[in-house]
Amino acid sequence: DAEITQSPRHKITETGRQVTLACHQTWNHNNMFWYRQDLGHGLRLIHYSYGVQDTNKGEVSDGYSVSRSNTEDLPLTLESAASSQTSVYFCASSNRDGGTEAFFGQGTRLTVV
Amino acid sequence: QQQVKQSPQSLIVQKGGIPIINCAYENTAFDYFPWYQQFPGKGPALLIAIRPDVSEKKEGRFTISFNKSAKQFSLHIMDSQPGDSATYFCAASKITGGGNKLTFGTGTQLKVEL
Numbered sequence: 001d002a003e004i005t006q007s008p009r010h011k012i013t014e015t016g017r018q019v020t021l022a023c024h025q026t027w028n029h030n031n032m033f034w035y036r037q038d039l040g041h042g043l044r045l046i047h048y049s050y051g052v053q054d055t056n057k058g059e060v061s062d063g064y065s066v067s068r069s070n071t072e073d074l075p076l077t078l079e080s081a082a083s084s085q086t087s088v089y090f091c092a093s094s095n096r097d098g099g100t101e102a103f104f105g106q107g108t109r110l111t112v113v
Numbered sequence: 114q115q116q117v118k119q120s121p122q123s124l125i126v127q128k129g130g131i132p133i134i135n136c137a138y139e140n141t142a143f144d145y146f147p148w149y150q151q152f153p154g155k156g157p158a159l160l161i162a163i164r165p166d167v168s169e170k171k172e173g174r175f176t177i178s179f180n181k182s183a184k185q186f187s188l189h190i191m192d193s194q195p196g197d198s199a200t201y202f203c204a205a206s207k208i209t210g211g212g213n214k215l216t217f218g219t220g221t222q223l224k225v226e227l
Contacts, residue, residue, distance in 0.1 A: 035217075043202065048214060092156075098210070099206070104149075
């Protein structure tokens with residue numbers, strides 16, 4: 001069965017360190033997204049990609065970057081982790097057409113100390 | 114700026130009750146309105162979705178009501194069960210040119226008690 005997996009599931013890092021969260025999907029979807037989930041804010045879009053070599057900034061992109069070198073993977077990098085980036089991060093993928101289902105990973109809980 | 118406003122933040126109902134979760138949007142270009150259900154420790158999963166050409170959509174015990182003129186939509190859960198206890202998110206996007214980017218509401222934590 002097709003799926004979308006995130007790793008690690010939990011991570012603790014120190015302020016100022018670079019951190020990369022992995023996202024891998026086997027749906028062969030063109031669209032991939034990174035959201036962060038915080039109480040009182042719901043899910044907010046960080047970055048997204050519509051295909052290989054395509055990346056775009058979302059609503060809360062400061063301090064984050066992504067790269068898309070193949071269809072399956074969209075790693076999210078925190079250049080210099082800050083306590084404000086403590087959150088639960090979700091990766092999602094969908095096919096190219098609008099108005100279709102987005103499939104989410106299980107999430108990565110990141111704590112910056 | 115919250116483009117999709119959701120209420121209430123939390124909701125407790127008795128088994129068999131009908132919880133109602135409301136959302137309001139600002140961007141009139143939105144034309145796809147999904148609801149996602151999230152259990153603890155899991156990612157959100159699509160529950161039901163509606164497009165503005167209809168005023169109501171039912172799937173099993175879940176119903177979306179849509180009011181285009183008021184820019185509001187709501188989720189009703191009929192005969193609610195303890196297994197429905199989860200966090201529910203409304204969302205909105207543009208079908209054409211929107212790239213399936215979702216704008217989410219802030220979420221509603223639902224607890225269904227026996």
